[in-house]
Amino acid sequence: MNESLLSIDKVAKQAGLTSSALRYYERCGLITEGTRISGRRHYPPSVLQRLSVIKVCQGIGFSLTEIRDLLDGQPGHNGTWRDLALTRRAEVQRQIHQLHRLLEVLDTAMACACRALCECPQMGPEGQLARRSPEPLKRLAEHWQQLTLGESRSVTSESHIVKSLGAK
Numbered sequence: 001m002n003e004s005l006l007s008i009d010k011v012a013k014q015a016g017l018t019s020s021a022l023r024y025y026e027r028c029g030l031i032t033e034g035t036r037i038s039g040r041r042h043y044p045p046s047v048l049q050r051l052s053v054i055k056v057c058q059g060i061g062f063s064l065t066e067i068r069d070l071l072d073g074q075p076g077h078n079g080t081w082r083d084l085a086l087t088r089r090a091e092v093q094r095q096i097h098q099l100h101r102l103l104e105v106l107d108t109a110m111a112c113a114c115r116a117l118c119e120c121p122q123m124g125p126e127g128q129l130a131r132r133s134p135e136p137l138k139r140l141a142e143h144w145q146q147l148t149l150g151e152s153r154s155v156t157s158e159s160h161i162v163k164s165l166g167a168k
Contacts, residue, residue, distance in 0.1 A: 005042035008034055015051040022051075029068050030054055061088055105129060 012019045022041070025031045031050055034041030050071065057067045062084070070081045109129055114120040122129045 004044065005035060005037070006045060006047075008041040008043070011043050011047060011051070014048055015055075017051065025051075025054070028064050030064060030071065060085075061092070 006014075008019050008022055011017075012022055015022075022031065022034070022043075026033045031043070031047055031054075034043045036042070053071065054067055057070065058064075062070065066084065070084060108122065112120050112122055114122075117123055120129075121127050124130060
């Protein structure tokens with residue numbers, strides 16, 4: 001057996017992933033297929049660096065397709081990986097702005113002394129809250145509602161949700 005290769009179990013443990021995630025990443029083209037030794041996949045130690053980069057990129061909000069393109073040096077229609085990062089940064093800035101607006105609406109609603117929402121003039125057609133509830137806030141609320149309902153999510157669920165908030 002080649003001593004420099006790591007078993008799928010060792011790679012999964014060191015990377016904080018499951019073996020099935022590694023096989024999924026193979027199918028997505030994010031990592032090369034492991035060498036089979038006695039029917040088990042084995043990877044070079046360099047795969048740990050690549051898996052770390054994948055995790056960081058997912059945390060930033062890139063999709064697996066975007067990550068694959070970034071790792072393969074094919075940044076798609078947007079130019080270099082730095083261009084994609086700048087685009088992602090702008091999306092995050094938009095999301096932060098939307099979240100600040102949502103906080104303002106929530107703070108205003110919580111400051112209301114009305115006993116029932118339907119009695120609150122702020123909520124009426126001419127009220128401050130009705131005027132400050134634009135479409136992006138509605139989409140944001142819908143996404144949060146979906147999260148709290150516990151809908152099943154794929155490996156890329158967090159990045160998909162984060163990305164979709166600013167994408168529409």
